[in-house]
Amino acid sequence: MSQGLATLLRVGTQKSHSAAESTDFIKCFLKGVVDKSSYSKLVGNLYFVYKAIEAEFEVHKNDPVLSKLYYRELWREKSLELDMLFYFGSNWRETVKPTPACEKYLARIREISANDPVLLVAHAYTRYMGDLSGGQILKKIAKEAMGLQEGDGTAFYEFDDIRNAGEFKKGYREALDTLPVDAATAERIVEEANDSFHMNMAMFRELEGNWFLALTKFGWNSLVTKIKGEPKANSARRESKAAS
Numbered sequence: 598m599s600q601g602l603a604t605l606l607r608v609g610t611q612k613s614h615s616a617a618e619s620t621d622f623i624k625c626f627l628k629g630v631v632d633k634s635s636y637s638k639l640v641g642n643l644y645f646v647y648k649a650i651e652a653e654f655e656v657h658k659n660d661p662v663l664s665k666l667y668y669r670e671l672w673r674e675k676s677l678e679l680d681m682l683f684y685f686g687s688n689w690r691e692t693v694k695p696t697p698a699c700e701k702y703l704a705r706i707r708e709i710s711a712n713d714p715v716l717l718v719a720h721a722y723t724r725y726m727g728d729l730s731g732g733q734i735l736k737k738i739a740k741e742a743m744g745l746q747e748g749d750g751t752a753f754y755e756f757d758d759i760r761n762a763g764e765f766k767k768g769y770r771e772a773l774d775t776l777p778v779d780a781a782t783a784e785r786i787v788e789e790a791n792d793s794f795h796m797n798m799a800m801f802r803e804l805e806g807n808w809f810l811a812l813t814k815f816g817w818n819s820l821v822t823k824i825k826g827e828p829k830a831n832s833a834r835r836e837s838k839a840a841s
Protein backbone atom coordinates (compact mmCIF):
# COMPACT_ATOMS: atom_id res chain seq x y z
CA MET A 598 0.00 0.00 0.00
CA SER A 599 1.41 3.42 -0.92
CA GLN A 600 -0.36 5.00 2.05
CA GLY A 601 -0.81 3.52 5.49
CA LEU A 602 -4.26 2.48 6.68
CA ALA A 603 -4.33 5.33 9.25
CA THR A 604 -4.03 7.92 6.48
CA LEU A 605 -6.40 6.06 4.20
CA LEU A 606 -8.98 6.09 6.98
CA ARG A 607 -8.49 9.74 7.89
CA VAL A 608 -8.64 10.95 4.30
CA GLY A 609 -11.26 8.43 3.23
CA THR A 610 -13.72 9.40 5.99
CA GLN A 611 -13.18 13.17 5.89
CA LYS A 612 -16.46 13.81 4.09
CA SER A 613 -18.37 11.57 6.49
CA HIS A 614 -16.71 13.33 9.43
CA SER A 615 -17.83 16.73 8.14
CA ALA A 616 -21.32 15.35 7.55
CA ALA A 617 -21.45 14.00 11.13
CA GLU A 618 -20.28 17.34 12.51
CA SER A 619 -23.01 19.08 10.52
CA THR A 620 -25.93 17.04 11.81
CA ASP A 621 -28.40 19.20 13.72
CA PHE A 622 -27.91 17.08 16.80
CA ILE A 623 -24.14 17.72 16.89
CA LYS A 624 -24.53 21.37 15.95
CA CYS A 625 -26.94 21.85 18.87
CA PHE A 626 -24.61 19.95 21.17
CA LEU A 627 -21.67 22.16 20.21
CA LYS A 628 -23.81 25.22 20.96
CA GLY A 629 -24.42 23.82 24.43
CA VAL A 630 -28.05 23.04 23.71
CA VAL A 631 -28.18 19.70 25.47
CA ASP A 632 -31.19 18.40 27.32
CA LYS A 633 -30.85 15.52 29.72
CA SER A 634 -33.58 13.42 28.16
CA SER A 635 -32.02 13.33 24.66
CA TYR A 636 -28.49 13.09 25.96
CA SER A 637 -29.41 10.10 28.09
CA LYS A 638 -30.94 8.42 25.02
CA LEU A 639 -27.61 8.84 23.26
CA VAL A 640 -25.79 7.38 26.25
CA GLY A 641 -28.20 4.44 26.17
CA ASN A 642 -27.44 3.74 22.50
CA LEU A 643 -23.70 4.17 22.96
CA TYR A 644 -23.78 1.68 25.79
CA PHE A 645 -25.18 -1.00 23.46
CA VAL A 646 -22.79 -0.08 20.64
CA TYR A 647 -19.63 -0.27 22.76
CA LYS A 648 -20.82 -3.40 24.51
CA ALA A 649 -21.21 -5.05 21.08
CA ILE A 650 -17.87 -3.81 19.68
CA GLU A 651 -16.01 -4.87 22.81
CA ALA A 652 -17.70 -8.27 23.05
CA GLU A 653 -16.78 -9.01 19.41
CA PHE A 654 -13.18 -7.87 19.94
CA GLU A 655 -13.07 -10.24 22.89
CA VAL A 656 -14.23 -13.09 20.62
CA HIS A 657 -11.45 -12.31 18.13
CA LYS A 658 -8.70 -11.27 20.50
CA ASN A 659 -6.31 -13.85 19.05
CA ASP A 660 -7.05 -12.92 15.45
CA PRO A 661 -3.83 -11.84 13.68
CA VAL A 662 -5.35 -8.44 12.74
CA LEU A 663 -7.77 -7.65 15.57
CA SER A 664 -5.30 -8.66 18.28
CA LYS A 665 -3.20 -5.64 17.20
CA LEU A 666 -6.06 -3.28 18.12
CA TYR A 667 -7.03 -5.06 21.33
CA TYR A 668 -6.59 -2.14 23.74
CA ARG A 669 -8.63 -2.72 26.86
CA GLU A 670 -7.79 0.79 28.11
CA LEU A 671 -10.15 2.09 25.42
CA TRP A 672 -13.10 -0.05 26.43
CA ARG A 673 -16.17 2.06 27.26
CA GLU A 674 -18.70 -0.51 28.45
CA LYS A 675 -17.86 -0.17 32.16
CA SER A 676 -17.80 3.65 32.16
CA LEU A 677 -21.07 3.73 30.24
CA GLU A 678 -22.59 1.44 32.89
CA LEU A 679 -21.88 4.21 35.43
CA ASP A 680 -23.52 6.78 33.18
CA MET A 681 -26.53 4.49 32.64
CA LEU A 682 -26.97 4.25 36.40
CA PHE A 683 -26.78 8.04 36.69
CA TYR A 684 -29.32 8.80 33.94
CA PHE A 685 -31.74 5.89 34.28
CA GLY A 686 -31.48 4.65 37.87
CA SER A 687 -30.68 1.23 39.25
CA ASN A 688 -33.07 -0.78 37.05
CA TRP A 689 -31.63 0.60 33.79
CA ARG A 690 -30.82 -2.90 32.53
CA GLU A 691 -34.55 -3.68 32.41
CA THR A 692 -35.81 -0.32 31.19
CA VAL A 693 -33.36 0.87 28.51
CA LYS A 694 -33.48 -0.63 25.02
CA PRO A 695 -31.58 0.26 21.82
CA THR A 696 -33.46 2.49 19.36
CA PRO A 697 -34.19 1.20 15.81
CA ALA A 698 -31.08 2.90 14.32
CA CYS A 699 -28.99 1.48 17.12
CA GLU A 700 -30.44 -1.99 16.48
CA LYS A 701 -29.27 -1.79 12.85
CA TYR A 702 -25.79 -0.71 13.95
CA LEU A 703 -25.63 -3.62 16.41
CA ALA A 704 -26.83 -6.08 13.77
CA ARG A 705 -24.05 -4.92 11.43
CA ILE A 706 -21.38 -5.31 14.12
CA ARG A 707 -22.56 -8.86 14.86
CA GLU A 708 -22.86 -9.75 11.19
CA ILE A 709 -19.31 -8.74 10.32
CA SER A 710 -17.97 -10.34 13.48
CA ALA A 711 -19.47 -13.63 12.27
CA ASN A 712 -18.62 -13.33 8.57
CA ASP A 713 -15.86 -10.78 8.00
CA PRO A 714 -14.30 -9.87 11.37
CA VAL A 715 -11.47 -7.77 9.90
CA LEU A 716 -14.09 -5.05 9.26
CA LEU A 717 -14.42 -4.57 13.02
CA VAL A 718 -11.27 -2.44 12.63
CA ALA A 719 -13.47 0.20 11.01
CA HIS A 720 -15.92 0.32 13.89
CA ALA A 721 -13.19 0.54 16.51
CA TYR A 722 -11.45 3.31 14.55
CA THR A 723 -14.60 5.40 14.07
CA ARG A 724 -15.61 5.36 17.71
CA TYR A 725 -12.37 5.27 19.70
CA MET A 726 -10.33 7.70 17.60
CA GLY A 727 -13.28 10.08 17.72
CA ASP A 728 -13.59 9.73 21.50
CA LEU A 729 -9.90 10.38 22.00
CA SER A 730 -10.10 13.44 19.76
CA GLY A 731 -13.01 15.47 21.09
CA GLY A 732 -13.75 13.89 24.46
CA GLN A 733 -12.66 16.58 26.89
CA ILE A 734 -14.34 19.42 25.00
CA LEU A 735 -17.56 17.45 24.67
CA LYS A 736 -17.45 16.57 28.36
CA LYS A 737 -17.16 20.27 29.26
CA ILE A 738 -20.09 21.16 27.01
CA ALA A 739 -22.26 18.37 28.42
CA LYS A 740 -21.42 19.31 32.02
CA GLU A 741 -22.12 23.01 31.57
CA ALA A 742 -25.28 22.54 29.53
CA MET A 743 -26.87 20.05 31.91
CA GLY A 744 -25.44 21.55 35.10
CA LEU A 745 -23.76 18.27 36.07
CA GLN A 746 -21.46 17.89 39.06
CA GLU A 747 -17.97 16.55 38.39
CA GLY A 748 -18.17 12.77 38.11
CA ASP A 749 -21.90 12.67 37.35
CA GLY A 750 -22.97 11.26 34.01
CA THR A 751 -19.71 11.88 32.12
CA ALA A 752 -17.72 8.72 32.90
CA PHE A 753 -17.86 7.96 29.18
CA TYR A 754 -15.33 10.72 28.51
CA GLU A 755 -12.83 9.53 31.11
CA PHE A 756 -10.02 7.26 29.98
CA ASP A 757 -8.45 6.49 33.34
CA ASP A 758 -5.71 4.31 31.87
CA ILE A 759 -4.68 6.70 29.12
CA ARG A 760 -2.50 9.56 30.34
CA ASN A 761 -1.89 11.28 27.03
CA ALA A 762 -4.60 10.94 24.40
CA GLY A 763 -2.36 12.44 21.68
CA GLU A 764 0.41 9.90 22.29
CA PHE A 765 -2.11 7.10 22.44
CA LYS A 766 -3.61 8.13 19.10
CA LYS A 767 -0.11 8.13 17.60
CA GLY A 768 0.38 4.56 18.76
CA TYR A 769 -3.06 3.58 17.48
CA ARG A 770 -2.27 5.03 14.06
CA GLU A 771 1.01 3.09 14.00
CA ALA A 772 -0.90 -0.07 14.87
CA LEU A 773 -3.34 0.65 12.01
CA ASP A 774 -0.45 1.20 9.61
CA THR A 775 1.19 -2.09 10.46
CA LEU A 776 -1.91 -4.31 10.37
CA PRO A 777 -1.35 -7.34 8.17
CA VAL A 778 -3.99 -6.44 5.56
CA ASP A 779 -3.73 -6.09 1.78
CA ALA A 780 -4.83 -3.06 -0.26
CA ALA A 781 -8.22 -4.51 -1.16
CA THR A 782 -9.00 -5.23 2.50
CA ALA A 783 -7.84 -1.76 3.50
CA GLU A 784 -10.26 -0.32 0.98
CA ARG A 785 -13.11 -2.37 2.43
CA ILE A 786 -12.19 -1.17 5.94
CA VAL A 787 -12.40 2.46 4.80
CA GLU A 788 -15.78 1.76 3.21
CA GLU A 789 -17.01 0.16 6.44
CA ALA A 790 -15.73 3.14 8.45
CA ASN A 791 -17.82 5.45 6.28
CA ASP A 792 -20.82 3.20 6.91
CA SER A 793 -20.03 3.35 10.61
CA PHE A 794 -20.11 7.18 10.54
CA HIS A 795 -23.48 6.97 8.83
CA MET A 796 -24.80 4.53 11.44
CA ASN A 797 -23.81 7.07 14.10
CA MET A 798 -25.52 9.83 12.15
CA ALA A 799 -28.70 7.74 11.91
CA MET A 800 -28.74 7.53 15.72
CA PHE A 801 -28.23 11.31 15.98
CA ARG A 802 -31.10 11.91 13.57
CA GLU A 803 -33.46 9.90 15.75
CA LEU A 804 -32.79 12.36 18.55
CA GLU A 805 -33.24 15.46 16.48
CA GLY A 806 -36.95 15.79 17.29
CA ASN A 807 -36.07 16.40 20.92
CA TRP A 808 -33.09 18.58 20.09
CA PHE A 809 -35.14 20.78 17.82
CA LEU A 810 -37.50 21.33 20.71
CA ALA A 811 -34.52 22.26 22.87
CA LEU A 812 -33.20 24.56 20.16
CA THR A 813 -36.59 26.22 19.82
CA LYS A 814 -36.62 26.71 23.59
CA PHE A 815 -33.09 28.10 23.38
CA GLY A 816 -34.15 30.48 20.59
CA TRP A 817 -37.25 31.45 22.56
CA ASN A 818 -35.23 32.14 25.73
CA SER A 819 -32.75 34.35 23.94
CA LEU A 820 -35.65 36.17 22.27
CA VAL A 821 -37.26 36.73 25.67
CA THR A 822 -33.96 38.02 27.09
CA LYS A 823 -33.61 40.32 24.11
CA ILE A 824 -37.14 41.66 24.51
CA LYS A 825 -36.72 42.04 28.29
CA GLY A 826 -33.43 43.83 27.74
CA GLU A 827 -34.86 46.20 25.16
CA PRO A 828 -36.75 48.74 27.35
CA LYS A 829 -33.57 49.25 29.38
CA ALA A 830 -31.55 49.85 26.26
CA ASN A 831 -34.22 52.15 24.91
CA SER A 832 -34.44 54.11 28.13
CA ALA A 833 -30.63 54.34 28.26
CA ARG A 834 -30.68 55.71 24.73
CA ARG A 835 -33.42 58.15 25.69
CA GLU A 836 -31.41 59.27 28.75
CA SER A 837 -28.24 59.82 26.76
CA LYS A 838 -30.24 61.72 24.13
CA ALA A 839 -31.74 63.95 26.83
CA ALA A 840 -28.29 64.56 28.35
CA SER A 841 -26.76 65.62 25.04
Ligand code: HEM
Nearest residue numbers: 603606607614617618623722723724726727730731794797
Ligand atom coordinates in the same frame (compact mmCIF):
# COMPACT_ATOMS: atom_id res chain seq x y z
C1 HEM B 1 -18.92 17.07 17.94
C2 HEM B 1 -18.47 17.18 16.73
C3 HEM B 1 -17.07 16.75 16.41
C4 HEM B 1 -15.95 17.50 16.50
C5 HEM B 1 -15.85 18.95 16.91
C6 HEM B 1 -14.86 16.64 16.11
C7 HEM B 1 -13.56 17.04 16.07
C8 HEM B 1 -12.49 16.27 15.71
C9 HEM B 1 -11.12 16.72 15.61
C10 HEM B 1 -10.63 18.13 15.89
C11 HEM B 1 -10.39 15.68 15.21
C12 HEM B 1 -8.89 15.70 14.89
C13 HEM B 1 -8.06 15.26 16.03
C14 HEM B 1 -6.61 15.03 15.64
O1 HEM B 1 -6.16 15.40 14.56
O2 HEM B 1 -5.91 14.43 16.44
C15 HEM B 1 -11.29 14.55 15.09
C16 HEM B 1 -10.91 13.30 14.72
C17 HEM B 1 -11.76 12.26 14.60
N1 HEM B 1 -13.13 12.25 14.81
FE1 HEM B 1 -14.23 13.82 15.27
N2 HEM B 1 -15.34 15.41 15.81
C18 HEM B 1 -16.69 15.42 15.98
C19 HEM B 1 -17.57 14.40 15.79
C20 HEM B 1 -17.20 13.12 15.46
C21 HEM B 1 -18.13 12.02 15.30
C22 HEM B 1 -19.64 12.10 15.48
C23 HEM B 1 -17.36 10.93 14.99
C24 HEM B 1 -17.78 9.53 14.73
C25 HEM B 1 -18.82 8.95 15.26
C26 HEM B 1 -15.98 11.37 14.93
C27 HEM B 1 -14.90 10.57 14.64
C28 HEM B 1 -13.60 11.00 14.54
C29 HEM B 1 -12.48 10.15 14.15
C30 HEM B 1 -12.56 8.69 13.76
C31 HEM B 1 -11.34 10.94 14.20
C32 HEM B 1 -9.91 10.52 13.88
C33 HEM B 1 -9.45 11.05 12.52
C34 HEM B 1 -8.04 10.57 12.23
O3 HEM B 1 -7.11 11.25 12.61
O4 HEM B 1 -7.92 9.49 11.63
N3 HEM B 1 -15.93 12.69 15.23
N4 HEM B 1 -12.56 14.94 15.40
